[in-house]
Amino acid sequence: MTPHIEAQVGDYAEDILLPGDPMRAEWIAETFLDNVKVVNRVRGATGLTGTYKGRHVSVQATGMGMPSAAIYINELLMEYGVTRLIRVGTCGGLNAEYKVRDIVLAQAASTNSIQNAALFGQYQFASVANFELLRRAAAEAERAGLRTVVGGIVTDDNFYDPLGGAPYEVLQKHGTVAVEMETAALYTIAARYGAKALTIATISDCLITHEQLSADDREASLVEMVTLALETLG
Numbered sequence: 396m397t398p399h400i401e402a403q404v405g406d407y408a409e410d411i412l413l414p415g416d417p418m419r420a421e422w423i424a425e426t427f428l429d430n431v432k433v434v435n436r437v438r439g440a441t442g443l444t445g446t447y448k449g450r451h452v453s454v455q456a457t458g459m460g461m462p463s464a465a466i467y468i469n470e471l472l473m474e475y476g477v478t479r480l481i482r483v484g485t486c487g488g489l490n491a492e493y494k495v496r497d498i499v500l501a502q503a504a505s506t507n508s509i510q511n512a513a514l515f516g517q518y519q520f521a522s523v524a525n526f527e528l529l530r531r532a533a534a535e536a537e538r539a540g541l542r543t544v545v546g547g548i549v550t551d552d553n554f555y556d557p558l559g560g561a562p563y564e565v566l567q568k569h570g571t572v573a574v575e576m577e578t579a580a581l582y583t584i585a586a587r588y589g590a591k592a593l594t595i596a597t598i599s600d601c602l603i604t605h606e607q608l609s610a611d612d613r614e615a616s617l618v619e620m621v622t623l624a625l626e627t628l629g
């Protein structure tokens with residue numbers, strides 16, 4: 396047990412999917428896994444373990460933002476022997492070239508979070524995806540004919556920017572593809588523990604064109620993204 400997880404050691408698989416939303420964690424387990432067992436309910440942050448094509452896989456909801464995600468990622472790595480983590484989520488597109496429903500494979504994550512600034516002092520840590528997982532995901536996406544983008548994203552501490560219009564322009568000029576709120580923590584903490592991590596995120600809204608994923612496309616795109624994540628681990 397950890398402060399935020401009631402599971403016993405051995406309850407989680409070495410491979411884990413990390414959605415933000417607990418309802419989505421349950422939906423992933425119900426839709427894709429067999430032999431599902433609920434292993435965590437603390438604070439409603441559902442964790443489940445099952446099998447996919449005969450291999451053990453877990454799903455753990457992380458909540459939203461780096462502080463929440465960092466708690467679960469730290470505890471999974473410190474206590475439960477997790478070795479490969481794939482965040483499955485949504486992101487806001489920062490480039491009109493990419494459309495909603497495109498799948499972003501996050502090669503690296505810039506961030507404005509104090510977590511990394513406080514930790515690395517004068518350095519700005521480059522939080523990067525695990526190359527093996529990234530390569531496998533890119534190959535699998537190509538095989539499945541999915542529209543994917545491999546590129547840098549930004550992990551922002553604000554969903555609502557009180558200053559009005561987050562200063563994304565300079566990031567866009569440096570090729571940043573999308574914005575979300577968890578990946579820099581995932582990549583940084585995974586690096587600390589020698590674990591392998593990747594974020595796969597569907598573009599749910601474009602901050603440039605204001606296009607948004609329709610309800611119908613949302614479910615279909617989730618199926619694509621989760622299948623890609625599970626096949627990447629396969």
Ligand code: HPA
Pocket residue numbers: 485486487488551553554574575576599600602
């Ligand atoms: N900002 C942050 N996270 C997001 C967004 C966004 O616009 N869209 C989906 N996840």
